[in-house]
Amino acid sequence: MAVKVAGRAASAGPARHGGQPEPAEFIQLLTPEGERVDHPDYPLDISADEIRALYRDLVLIRRIDFEAIALQRQGELGIWASLLGQEAAQVGSGRALLPTDMAFPTYREHGVAWCRGLDPTKLLELFRGVSHGGWDPKAHNFHLYTIVIGSQTLHATGYAMGIQRDGAVGEDGEAVIAYFGDGATSQGDVNEAFIWASVANAPIVFFCQNNQWAISEPLERQSRVPLYLRAHGFGFPGVRVDGNDVLACLAVTRKAMQAAREGQGPTLIEAFTYRMGAHTTTDDPTRYRLAAELETWKLKDPVERVKAYLVRTNSADEKFFAALDAEAAQVGARIRKSCLEMPDPDPRTMFENVYAEPNALLESERDQYLSYLDSFEEDAR
């Protein structure tokens, strides 16, 4: 901490009004020790079955993430953006959505993708370099991964404006959730999205996973105020939730989405969490952060606290955990197999889907390139 304070003083001058977020002012329903706590604004009536289901999501998505990192290390993926540490934020918010809601992810929302029913293999396609995404967003109401930071928040806002024009706000209404990170809050597009959504009173929830790090830059390089407080300046509510608490993320997102569906406009949710791994597999966090920080956050692990709750309350037995371990192994093996079996795309597909209508230039480039390729085969014969 002393290092950070010194860094601030050197580069940004003395903090006038709270450069660092205040300690742990957030909505929490399950403590790191696995104890249920209540919050007057976010009552959550949830069965043991439902909590077990959430735990299953958390375990399986962590396993998928683990498998993907391994595949990258073995040269099977070009890169992988790990969600380690953010499972609760993604599963909690993802399970708060109705099938009719629309989600706009960044490139790290593997847990949300899982909740929306997208085959994780589709995510691997992108990171293997087989496609730029390529799934049908309409099939799961889960938009394509967006790599340019913050761009998707405007798409999400426009989509929400479309919901309004379709008259789909109110009872049985639809809403949109836009995912982004702490770094993205500095982007013009995100601020413009806040303005548009606010002025239009659009049915949208802005879900910011503040994982404390934008690659190597800590939060104080992005903001001198807690991120959730920014919402007030734009004219809609902001709330900070314990992003490592799946129950709180579920309850807070549910409430915000319902408000949006009913026509009460946007909410900014700041899920206060931690990127336990590297930014991507190309990154080396030891260059910019202390190992001790990670150790502190390990005590707040989003998966372990649910397990502690299930054990503490006798809501799950050894058989349940063993079966889940077996299922996780199976899921891991399945996506590994699909990844290894993924064929490289045919070069001719490069020339497809650039335009809706046939394009003579592309057709000619394709034909010339294919006959160029053929010329090598002829030589080989």
Add this chain to the structure above:
Amino acid sequence: MTRLALSKALNEGLRKALENDPKVLIMGEDVGKLGGVFRVTDGLQKDFGEARVVDTPLAESGIIGTAIGLALRGYRPVCEIQFDGFVFPAFDQITTQLAKMRFRSRGNLSLPVVVRIPCGGGIGAVEHHSESPEALFTHTAGLRVVACGDPADAYEMIQLSISCDDPVIFFEPKRRYWDRAEVDTAGGLATALPLSKAKTVASGTDVTVLCYGPMVRTCVAAAVAAGKEGRSLEVIDLRSLSPLDTGTIFESVRRTGRCVVAHEAPVTGGLGAEIAARVTEECFYQIEAPVLRVGGFSTPYPPSRLEEHYLPDLDRVLDAVDRTFNY
């Protein structure tokens, strides 16, 4: 037939599109009550309501970004960028998102968004109000880029662009907004020239002059002047800048053996350079001279008291024509 100014022809085209398809929206800065700074959207908000003719916050990236979202929801937004030099805050959304979504989604998503941009100089404006950034967009795969040059085309091309399933960057020659011509607003689009086709606006035999947008009128005038001196220019209004109607271009150049490309944009790295390369590749044995380009200089757009030196006029077009006979 009705005699309409180019701006009014666009207005009528937009009105038709709004009438014919409830999914068509107009969005931009000051497009509502004011009717746009050039009055292209005049009266549309009054007739179609604030939900369909949307006065947006003043942020260009937001205009295009939200238009993408609306298109994903099934709408067909027509965005107005108030001036050419203000498109750059939206350049990221246009090039990284709008242009690429179909490819990224392997054809699962279409973004039928039109981005209208008043372009070019000649109106005595301050900086950022006179630019011709079309080459930045023709260089971007996934975008259709068009420019209208006369009122009849303005009326038809805006409607064809709105019904196109690809994103279309639609350049409007702002110094020609007040040009008047006969426009058939009664007929449908069945007989309209396809959006991807160039149009021969003056037939000739000695030199092919390729142009678009504000330069069409200049080049037609140059053809008339050249005719008086016994030289026959064939003037082609390209209309579609991406894709280029190379069939029409090559056919003409093969016949005339000479080619001049005229645009307001700087010639360096401009569309004329691309055309010159393609004509050279495809018509090498038929051309008598290198393809010559007439355009803006490789400088930023100058203060307006200098713009008559910067903008290619009739004499500079004729000078290039003369030079093609020096080889």
